[in-house]
Amino acid sequence: MTKRKITYAVLALLTLGFIACQQEEDFAPQEQEINLNITAGSVQTRVNTLGTGNVWENGDELYFCRVSKDNQWAEYSLTATVADEVTTWTPDNKLFWDDNGEHKLVVSYPVTGYVWDTWYVPEDQSTLPNLKNADHMNAMWKGTPTTEPINLTLKHRLSMVTVTYTLAEEFESTVEITPEVYSYTQYLLFDIHTLERKDVTWEEGHDIWVKAYKHEEVDADGNVVAKKFTAIVSPDAYAADDEFIRVTIGDQVLTAKMQEDITFAEGTHYTFDLKVGKDKVTLTPTTTDTDFPGGWNNDSEVDLK
Known part of the structure; x- marks a missing residue:
């Protein structure tokens, strides 16, 4: 009687082992590809x-x-x-x-x-x-x-800024500028469970001046109709009188400030006009392109004023 019970027990274990192996083979994670x-x-x-x-x-x-x-x-x-x-x-x-x-x-x-x-x-x-x-x-x-x-x-997850700039007549037409755009933070942290951006209070030293990309707008004949620069910065709030644009011409550094309070949104493209004079620069907001399902979008413009 004891031997028979032992035999049944062994058979039960073998059966369970077979079922477990079969289930493992059915799932076979190393073979089930992610589509x-x-x-x-x-x-x-x-x-x-x-x-x-x-x-x-x-x-x-x-x-x-x-x-x-x-x-x-x-x-x-x-x-x-x-x-x-x-x-x-x-x-x-x-x-x-x-x-x-x-x-x-x-x-x-x-x-x-x-x-x-x-x-x-x-x-x-x-x-x-x-x-x-x-x-x-x-x-x-x-x-x-x-x-x-x-x-x-x-x-x-960031904000794009494009600035159209004009130089005062006092400057030679061949003068070169080095533009920079201010970003409140260089480090963005995202929640590891949701990917939402974390609200972090940074100590001083986490801001940066981003060296912008210069480009030109040309007409059908190849003539330059506008000079621009573009940079991508952190989506943050700026207050009126915050330094935002810095332009270097030779040894001279000119800084333009925000004219009004504004909070940059993720995936949104903001445009500004910049007038560069001998002694000062003036920055004016023009339009923003909102983040429709799709990110940078130029189809709809909203006046900031």
Whole structure:
């Protein structure tokens, strides 16, 4: 009788072991790929131009992070291939679910060596590639493993400033200026669970003067009709009389102040006019392009005045 009970017990254990193995094989997390969908459109955008910035380019890279229920991290990079206006993202390694618990999936642009919940506003944006790399975007998805497509909607997290400037007649037409735009913070922290920006009280020394990218607007005949510079800064509140624009001409440094209180919003493009005189500069707000589902958008303008 005792032997028979032992035999039944062994059979029960073997059966349970078989069921467990079968369930493990059914789930097979290392074989179940993540079906990630990141399309090129008005929502998933970057500053590839100084307009709406709604097109990805060959070689663009995204940072992708999978965090499993036990806080196990796996990091990847995704590279864009663009053909016939269709963008395909190729990971550097196979994307798969880690287990059957809750996961966080995070994607951000651009790829940096920093963790994904911290962003450093680049101080040198004086070239177009540097300006593009300042356009920080991120997105998060949370849930349990699924075979359904995961759609990640990237969101611009900073504010873009474009200034149209004119020089006084006293200046020679060939004079060069070095423009800078003030950013209240260089460090942006995002909540690791929600990706919402954290409200942090910084000590002094976290602000920066961003070196802006100079560019020109030309007409159909190639004639220059406007001189401009653009920078991407932290979305913060500015008060009237706060220093905001700094222009260096030779050994002379001129600073323009905000004319009114304004709070910059994420993903919003603000434009200003700047008149540069011999002894002073005058800054005037013109328009703002609000963040419709899609980030930098030039289709609708709202007067700041």
